[in-house]
Amino acid sequence: MNAPTQGIDPAVFGPYLTRTRWFGGKGRDFTVSDVRRLGVLGDGDGDPTVDVLLVELTYADDGTTELYQVPLAYYTEPEHRLDHAFVGWWEDAEIGWVHAYDALHDRAATRLWLQAFGAAADGPAEAGGLTFHRLPGQEIDTEASGTLFTGEQSNSSIAFGEDSVLKLFRKVTPGPNPDITTHEVLTLADSPDVAHLYGWVEHGDTHLGMLQQFLRTATDGWDLALTSVRNLYADPELAPREAGGDFSGEAGRLGDTLREVHVVLHERLEQTTVSADFVAGQMNARLDAALRVVPLLEPHEPALRALFDRLAGLGDVAAQRVHGDLHLGQTLRTALGWKIVDFEGEPAKTLAERILPDSPWRDVAGMLRSFDYAAHAVERSHDELDEVALAELRTRGAEWVERNQRYFLAAYAGGDLTEDQRTLVTAYTADKAVYETVYETRNRPTWVDIPLAAVARIGAP
């Protein structure tokens, strides 16, 4: 079947977007202001037609717009196996009834991307208006079957067997995506600390997705950390260093991995400085915006401003390409050590902000926050405990956090931090916690007390 000629009723996208995990505009009023076709995959010969669409949203609160990539798989009859991914149906003048499903849930549709990558082995290949690129020396299995990853994700990833992973970006910004450009640099440097990049797909100058090495033996760093905390909480007699699942060795190895990644990015991409005054200004601006969304931050505003003032006095700060949104869920423990994934930066930032050189301490701070999250996330599941037992649990959780932060930091820095480095990492940690209060308010309101408690500790003696 050809792609419908009449265009699609934009109204069908609103309800679908708000149902997905990856939609970042939850809780905000918006209208679908435009739907653009970027490309069409599939020759109709037994394949569904896949319409790669860019859906433009306009938010009611501030009039800003965002673009989301929503590839649709079209069928002339309902496909009940895809009911969970149903987007809409309409009558097309030439085709008749069109049943549209989110194509990334449809194996018959996702194989079209893999085949297009297969055709790009000897150089960039055009397919239906999209351009597919491959990196030299990276072989792929074009026959592997695709399975959509489930879980908490900002984008949509499809594993092709145990060979490769296709990540299609959902929120799209014109221009190069740092997940691709950073992975490209690390892959060409043969870094052992990331999944190697196999290729990417673009429309004009806009990156739409990337194909990378599937890490077969990977376990999520967040899950491993939660297991360690659970082991600790299971036996009230044990200190973190004695508990079966002590995480400190892994925390140290994570610090080594992050340092190695930073070294490659420092050597191969722009090295510069940013004025600490400018960075503090950004943190203050982010706090201004956060206060409008999370009024519970108000009592902590003076302590946060004082910390950012201290940062502003540091002069020039070394800056380079960084990860930008590092947390345990962005780390995978494989048989060959830790790997860091997802170099896209914070989903809430504009692309222009995300590709700016930044202090490596931002990434360090992200991991420090994540250790804190792990202990509190497990604590939340212990609502059977009375106040005394809960206080005891919290004390032991805080010991776990302190121990793993210390091992991580020591491995990363290779020694004690200077006074200026301490100020930097404390300010970045506070800035991250402020960001998290907004993220949680919008996405997981019952978790907001985790970053709020961290913000409260900043002003505490």
Ligand SMILES: Nc1ncnc2c1ncn2[C@@H]1O[C@H](COP(=O)(O)OP(=O)(O)O)[C@@H](O)[C@H]1O
């Ligand atoms: N190369 C890979 N091999 C295996 N699993 C991966 C790979 N890359 C990412 N993952 C898994 O997919 C999840 C989502 O990946 P991520 O890049 O963080 O996507 P998103 O941008 O949607 O958050 C990760 O938490 C990890 O568990």
Ligand SMILES: O=P(O)(O)O[C@H]1O[C@H](CO)[C@@H](O[C@H]2O[C@H](CO)[C@@H](O)[C@H](O)[C@H]2O)[C@H](O)[C@H]1O
């Ligand atoms: O992985 P993403 O790029 O989508 O990152 C966003 O979502 C994360 C949650 O999945 C969020 O991370 C926060 O929660 C984590 C536990 O779920 C915790 O480990 C992190 O420290 C905490 O920041 C991340 O902030 C957000 O950008």
